[in-house]
Amino acid sequence: TLAKKIKEDKMSNLVEEYFEAHSSSKVLTSDRTLQKLRKRRLNQQTLHDILKKAPLAYAAEIKELNQQHESLFSKWMLQLHLGFNIVLYGLGSKRDLLERFRTSVLQDSVHLVVNGYFPSITVRSILNSITEEVLDHIGTFRSPLDQLEFIIKRFKEDSSLELYVLIHNLDSQMLRGERSQQILAQLSSLPSIYLIASIDHINAPLMWDQAKLSLYNWLWYETTTFSPYVEETSYENSLLVQQSGSLALSSLTHVLRSLTLNARGIFRLLAQYQLENKDNPSYPGLSFQDFYQQCREAFLVNSDLTLRAQLTEFRDHKLIRTKRGADGVEYLLIPVDDSTLTDFLEKEDEDV
């Protein structure tokens, strides 16, 4: 039939598209980098401030959408009590929606909010907060499984206990593991624990197999809100935001300002050598012996020992990294990307 044929065509197209996308190992993109951009990189704080100032587009329509979702609250309550658990999907942050659900409906009942997007959340912390806050149990458990068993036992014994659990971003990095999902699924299968969760990742349903799905007993609700993921992405380390983890130009100059002239020269030498070899992918770094030789020739050090002391200082400031090669020789590298290094050298030249 025609419809089937069209579907088949679509299917084969999809397959072809996949192989098209993954066929050539060579990818054609321009070589421009953000470094070349005139603009400086924004850091987290300024980004936040700027975004606050920018008006949100289509606020009225988004509000209308939210009101539509809010009208479902009483239905959710009924379904939760009938043993289903609710999962929300769709574009946009569902945090505010859940928060409103909490404030409007769950005000008087015992509830637990889990911020899944928080990068240091673990299942153990969830279980801990249940045992400590809800069940008033003081004491430690050997493993989360033991803890889970204890919780299940308590909830089965005492039928008056009721707990609403709201999980923002059930599919976040920390909770998406198999074991944590298993534990959460078992928790949610308890009749007196009511779970509402939200998912965002496109592949989130991949983390549940049939057994877990039946434990979760999901009812799916599409809640597309279009509201920005403010809290959720604030922990997401973006490429575009200045990262505190890696070495930035400003910190590099700061550290080097405080050094002696000779020490700065040593660093410069190493940086220049690294830049000369930047096109060579198998460049292992500068070996210590060669480096010592070059420093001596430039009258920067007079003995092996002073160079070593200097390098130790660099290493303490994370300006260099040493790597032992296959032949047992120590190689020195600067763990900063090349463009930052070039900028640094240019600036140094201006200063001198």
Add this chain to the structure above:
Amino acid sequence: QQVQEDLNKQLFDNLVSFLRRSHSEFQEKTTEWTCRMKSREIPTAALVLGVNVTDHDLTFRSLSEVLQNNITPYIALLEAKDCPGIKNLMQKLMGQLMNCYVDVDSLEDEDYVQVSQNRIRCSMTSLTNWYETVTKKTDSETPSKKRTSSSRDWQSPPVVVIFKDMESFTTKVLQDFIVISSQHIRELPLVLIFGIATSPMIIHSLLPHSVSSLLCIELFQSLSCKEHLSTIIDKLLLTAQFPFKLGEKVLQVLINIFLYHDLSVQNFIKGFQLCIVEHFYSQPLSVLCCQPVDAKKRVNSLSHDQCENIRKLPSFRRYVESQVSEKQIALLTADSFLKEITQKLLEDLRVYHENYVSVLRCLHVFTSSLPKYPLGKQIRELHCACLENRVWETEEYESSLQLARMLNKSDLVTMLQQCVEIFVSSSGNEFDKTVEKLKEFLTQFQKLEAEAFQERDVSVSSQKELQKKTDLYHLQKTLLELKESRRSKKLTKFEMLRFEVVDYIDSLVRNYLVPADHKTLHEIAYFNTASVLRGHLNAAPRIALHTALNNPYCYLKNQALKSDGGRISNKAPDICIVYKLHLECGRLINLVDWLEAFSTVVMAVEGPNADAASSDQVDDIIHARFIRAVSELELLGFIKPSKRKTDHVARLTWGGC
């Protein structure tokens, strides 16, 4: 809501009892077998249960119950997720066995404490020691105790260990456990039961020969889940007992989810439950969906608003339009008259159900034996076909009737007998006539049999005549006559009767199998919004994201967002623009180019009114918005940072989605 809960409960009890019954046979076999086994090797029962893992819980629970009652108090049920290592497995095993024992015996608290202390150092030797003491205790106990009576055939009752999900155990743990326990088989009579989801081959692929030779395996097959489904449909949908019914589309959705996705009876029941909840929540008139006695009371106590609701029902409107004008006015204005009529209609609906079921079964008897099954093999297919449309208008029905007209007699007779049984057993009293008619058919058939003998005699005599006459003229004449009769194919009596029967069945179908949609007030009992059900049970989050990103107009009703087909207006939310731009890229995306493309699109909107002086600030804002949109895409899983090239991100999807 209370009604609904009652209904739910009723339904579940029914289901559970049914499941129990279906398993009981299977369980009895297993228990019997456990009794018999006594050997050097570890006796092992492999239960092949099918891929619907979620349904097995109930099976195992009832199995262990049966075992506990009949054979042995020592049962441990192990799940793969509790046993990552041999140590955990032993701990779990010990704990369960001792608890089992405590449960059965209900000992004093001291012993309980002692048991829980024991858990800390669990080894096979302590297990055997424990077992020895327990058996000694039971042996030395007085005969008045229950224990000894239950295990009188046994010097020592066996310890049963059930591995619930064989496939997900780590091989190492399983092998170790088997080897260890085989060493202790003399002191500790173990029996293993494996629950297998796939095929018995898995035992051999999981366990090497040296280990599997320690086992004495016997295979048991459980019922296939399809049979479960058909019985459940039989019990739930095709009875007049429950007032709540499923519409055709909803049933189709549920069956499709079952057959094409998970084969899980549990999920089917869950879907059914959801239907009930939805129906009673969304349809204001669902209060009337209850047993006839209650319905009468409730109809009488309807408020004016509820009466208005009844008037609004489309099926009721159709009914009103078909009435004479005075009655129309009365129906639309006077509440009391409406209530009266409503009661009558509800009664009609109930009677319709009863008749429907028996006629449906009858028709199924006929169609299920036809070659190629034009109307389907299972009764559920027939049910769907009947609900969907007028079944007698379909091609399949036509062809099946044609096939039925060619049935031979013995089949026809047995079918008729089956139909008679169905009608007799059905509660509806309308079928007295039908039964009579069918019985009449049967007697006619019996008569036919007798007549057939005579007929044969006649034909034989005519043959003889043919042989006798040697006159050429006469011969020619008779031959011509014979030919004539053969050409005209005069119908035999049997054939006539056969046509009559088939026509009668046809008329039955036409009378009773009218699809429910054509009945008045069917909205009260039928739940028919399949889209809701599909959305909640079988959701497609990716499609939702795709439409929201591609075509935000679906959600945000703003005229500015309206666009045709693939093009996107530049006034769309940031994330949509960024997404659209990213679709045009290959596997890697350069952030700088992306940013520039984004700012060109956005500037096109703001360009006219943004002056040069504040362009720097505008730039900053656009930059920030871009960052936000990109990190949102990262959160959604469309892109991820790549190390292969500086300032590039890798795309994780392909093609247009």
